[in-house]
Amino acid sequence: MQYYKGYEMVIGLEVHVELNTETKIFCSCPTTFGAAPNTHVCPVCMGLPGTLPVLNGKVVEYAVKAGLATNCQIAKYSKEDRKNYFYPDLPKAYQISQYDLPLCEHGWLEIETENGAKKIGITRIHIEEDAGKLVHDDEHGTMIDCNRCGVPLIEIVSEPDIRSAEEAEAYMRKLRATILYTGVSDCKMNEGSMRCDVNLSVRKVGETAFGTRTEMKNLNSFRFVVKAIEYEYKRQVEAIEKGETIVQETRRFDPDTGKTYTMRSKEDANDYRYFPDPDLPPIVLTREQIEAFRAEIPELPDARKAKYMQQYALSAYDSEQLTADRAMADWFEQVAGQTAYPKIAANMLISDILRMVDSESFSCPIAPDQMAKLCDLFGEDVINSSTAKKLLQRMFADGIDPEKTVREENLAQINDEAILEQEVRKAAAANPKSVADYKKGKTAAAKAIVGQVMKALGGRANPVKLGEITEKVLKES
Amino acid sequence: MNELVKRTLSQQIDGLKNGEFSAKELTQAYLTQIEEKEKDIGAYISIFPEQALAAAEAVDQKRAAGQPLALLAGIPAGIKDNICTRNIRTTCASKMLGEYVPPYDADVIERLKKNDYVLLGKLNMDEFAMGSSCENSAFHPTHNPADLTRVPGGSSGGSAAAVAAMEAAYSLGSDTGGSIRQPASFCGVVGMKPTYGSVSRYGLIAFASSLDQIGPLTRTVEDNAIVLNAISGHDKRDATSLARQTADFTADIGKGVKGLSIGIPKEFFAEGIAPEVKNAVLNAAGIFEKMGAQLHEVSMPSIPHALSAYYIISSAEASSNLARFDGIRYGYRAKDFDDITDLYLSSRSEGFGKEVKRRIMLGTFALSSGYYDAYYKKAQQVRSLVTADFNRVFESCDVILSPVAPTPAYKIGEKSADPLEMYMGDAYSVPVNIAGVPALSLPCGATETGLPIGCQLIGKVFSESLLYRVGAALENARKERM
Structure with a gap:
């Protein structure tokens, strides 16, 4: 479905990532997920009358690190603004965010798809506070849990450079990998610490002007992002083909039906009346501070990817996959360092182990030295591939020693x-x-x-x- | 009237120290005075006789046990009802917060508690500090002790009236555009609007965050400095709080004004000023000159624009600050509503008074998309000009002398029908907040009918000690003349 009826899609993503600072953005309440409702709260994050926000310095540090890791320019002078709107989960009736002077701007990430490499521009990254959560219950009606109020977020806004669902997913995965490497967020989509809004419009291939876009909010898995894009692209193309006009609106994606539905149109959109928050002085950073943050950023996915391609002769695509998760790349490097056959290690990891582990956060029970032994056994033709696969499963499940098992169970390959x-x-x-x-x-x-x-x-x-x-x-x- | 309440704060401090009377006796004297006066004045929204006496008794016990005590220990005070007091109703004189009980103390209250202060009650004000006459209280109006048919000024009308009527030894008010200084001038007491950032705003229910500042109201200049000593200081919970050298604000009192240069900006004596006010302030200037100060007529061309800028900035910030009062989590909630939007609309329509709604509308408009540049941004530019004007004058002058308000206290109801005329009364007080500088309001004369007239001493940032020094010199000279 690359160019359905000669139309291409134009996509920009707005990704919200919760920063894993110990305390909230404007008070000292803990940010840990999953506590009993309204236990991680204080007068400040509850927005009680008379309370004032004080910016957590770690939030600036983490956001700057995310910005540096995504090749952004860091503003030496930025400020915080109030975004005013009424909603029961927003205790102050305004969200403290950044409007015209964000912390980071003009970045990019390189993605790898089957069509090769492509740069996706990042317009800006700004800091803001999260809202609370509404809990609906038949007995009590709607209740508010303020634990999440004031949890620090960064919003990463991409340029409208994305042209397919595959690119959108690749960008999301790259962004997630990059942020995971910096350690500023755990990017758990199932816990909402990484969520995505998709802006999508379509146009005839070859046109340069943008079509009217719709926005799909709060997609919390890679799969939903892909499904929502595929559905919305088709919906817009078909509407245009029927002679209808696309309405600029916010749409909701329903994972059960795989369709998107109108939430509110532009006419109903809030005028947020942004203005600089008078309670908070501007954020001023020196070159030295920015460089000190840069020095703390570990080797990033792209650097590792280049290393794998060169050192282990892996393909760009495989290297991209191996580096998508810092824990996975770390594990792979430990294995690769102890075997003469790193390419075998890479193949087994991608085609076998990835099916056995949690795709959100990589963790493999097989000790790297054992895995290296298995790779050697296979690489040296001591065992064949089907034995290797069987051994791998047993190593994963029961922690068996591959060498010992081959010996004791007489599993060596017959080469005679x-x-x-x-x-x-x-x-x-x-x-x-x-x-x-x-x-x-x-x-x-x-x-x-x-x-x-x-x-x-x-x-x-x-x-x-x-x-x-x-x-x-x-x-x- | 009990003699004890007639004493100044510093005399009371001495009396307590010397064992002339106990804190409990002093507190009882104020409670008796409140009982006698309050029906005419209406300075308080809430009064806490038992708690006040218990607090006073605790101080007496500490003193008897020889424990060290702060200067203000055992001195009874009234607090403006927009300053949060833990477990004590804090209403902002609004139906919206009519039953609101904060779970925490404002920074100034924590500081006063460390000083073992005695809280007599919470003082009346214009709703959410919006107003200049104390008529915008959802509870009742406050009457001027000098003339009960007149307003005490506002918004800290209760704070000024309580001190003037000797219903409290001192009080705290808040000043966003003159809300401490103008009522001080209307009631004939001393009020200080400190440098923005000197007193923590933590726990002050915000009206306009970039302008709000808490300050003391007292009967004498020295008393005022004593209270400011107790309530000022850096607070890490307020990001706009300034780290400044802790100084004793009473230190320079008595040093006189010889050799000081006093600027008199002609823009503060423009059209609309009552001749009696103008004469009283110029008379004060003459006193300063006689005491050896040099007078300089100066010009501050941005001043005529400050009032419009103030009303845009303060209303814009208020429209956002007051948005949290939505009937969801605390405060007033309408009884009948159809859905969430109706809940918001009805609660806010019923919970807020007319003036508050007017300012919210004004501020919402000024921040709206398409109008921001013409109003809010323009107002911020005016703000820079006003600040620059002050800075320029302070290059050659130590302090500025001006009237606080163009008129003395007016009749209750006289201006309440015309908001614009009411706003005009703030023309001389708002430039101070716009620039963030400190200003002291103190009595400088009276009308023929005996209404107090105040003058305003404005200094550069952090010059409170100098303002107290100059103010005390005037106070002293006037006392000697009488």
Whole structure:
């Protein structure tokens, strides 16, 4: 669905990320997730009359680090503004955010899709406070939990550079990886510490003007982002094809139906009456402070990716995947450092281990040195790939030692050509029909023989050698 | 009238120290005075006789046990009802907060508690500090002790009237555009609007955050300095609080004005000023000159624009500050509503008074998209000009002398129908808040009918000690003449 009916999509993302500072942005309440309602609150974050905000310096530090990691310019002078609107989850009836002088601007991230590399511009990153949570309950009606009020957020606004759902997902994954590396957020989409608003419009391929965009709010998984984009793109194209005009509006994505629905149109949009918050002095940063923050940022995904491509001869795509999670990359590097076959390690990680672990936060119970041993066993042809896969599963589940298990259970691959040939001949003698089929040109019949031999040798035959010998024997007979 | 309440604050401090009388006796004297006067004056919204006596008794016990006590220990005070007092109703004189009890103390209250102060009660004011006459209280108006048919000024009308009527030894008010100084001048007491950032705003229910400042009202200049000593100081809970050298604000009192240069800006004596006010202030200037100060007529061309800028900035900030009163979590909630929007609309329509709603509308408009540049931004530019004018004058002058308000206290009801005329009365007081500088309001004369007239001494930031010194010199000279 790259260009449905000749239309391309134009997408910009606004991503909210909760910073994992110990205390809230304007008071000293804890930010930990999951506490009993209204236990992490004080007069300040409850917005009680007479209270005043005092900016948590860590929030500035973390936001600047996120900005530096995404190649932004850091403002030496920025300020905080009030965004005024009424909603029961917003105790002061204004959100302290940043309007015209954000902390970070003009950044970019490079994404890798199957079409290659592409830079996505980042317009700005600003700091703001989160709102509370409304809890609906049949007995009590609607209640307010203020624990989340004042949890620090950064909003990362991309340029409208994204042209497909795949690019949107790649950008989100890259952004998440980059922020995870800096350590300023845990980016847990299922807990809401990373959420995404999608701005999407369509236009005829080749046009330069933007179409009318709609905004889809609070998408909290990569899958929903992709689904919402695919649905909304199709909806807009079909509307235009029918001669309808797209209305600038906010739409809600329903994960159950996979569709988007009108929430409010532009006419109903708030005039937020932004103005500088008189309770908070401007944020002033020196070059020295910014450089000190920069020095604390660890090696980022792109740097690691380049290293993997060069050092381990991995593809750009595989390297991108391996570096998407700092914990995964760390684990991979430990394995790669102890095996002569890092490429095998990379393949097993991407194609097997990733299916076994939590996709949100990588954690693998296999000790890196054990994994390295497994890679060596396979790399040195001691075991074949099916044995390697089986061992990997048991290492993951039961923590077995691969070397010991291979030895004790006699799982080593049979490379001895004499043994293999003997077995092939036995199998051929027992399966004259397969031999006849092969001779008639049904080359697939060789597989039946290979299967027989594998079965007879407990799956331990060297598959490459077995294949060669089978061909040879069948051709001779 | 009990003799004890006639004493100045510093005389009371001495009396307590010397054991002439106890804190309980002093507190009882004020409670008796309140009982006698309050029906005519109406300075208080809430009065706490038992708690006050208990606090006083505790001070007496401490003194008897030989424990160290702060200067203000055992001295009874009234607090403006927009300053949060823990577990004590704080109403802002609004139906909206009619039953609101804060769970925490304002910074100034914490400081006074450390001084073992005695809280007599919470004082009346214009609702949310919006007004200049104390007529905008949702509870009752306050009457001027000098003439009960007249307003005490506002918004800290209760704070000024209580001190003038000797219903409190001192009081705290708040000043956003003259709310301490103008009622002080109307009631004939001393009021200080300190440098912005000297007194923590933590716990002061905000009207206009960039202008609000808490300050003391007292009967004498020295008393005022004593109270400011107790309530000022850096507070890390207020990001606009300034770290300044802790100084004893009474230190320079008595040093006279010889050699000081006093600026008299002609823009503060413009059209609309009552001749009696003008004469009284110029008379004060003459006194200063006789005592050896040099007078300089100066010009501050931005001053005529300060009033409009003030009403835009203060209303804009108020429209946002008062948005939290939505009937959801605390405060007044309308009984009948259909949905969430109706709940907001009805609660705010019923909970706020007319003047508050007028300012919210004004401020909302000024911040609206498409109008921001023409109003709010322009007002901020005027603000810079006013600040620059003050800075320029202070290059050559030590203090500025001006009237506080163009007229003495007017009749209750006289101006309440015409908000614009009421606003005009703030023309001389608001430039001080716009520039963030300190100003002292103190009596300088009276009308023929005996209404107090005040003058205003304005200094550069952090010059409170100098203002007290100059103010005390005037106070002393006037006392000697009488």
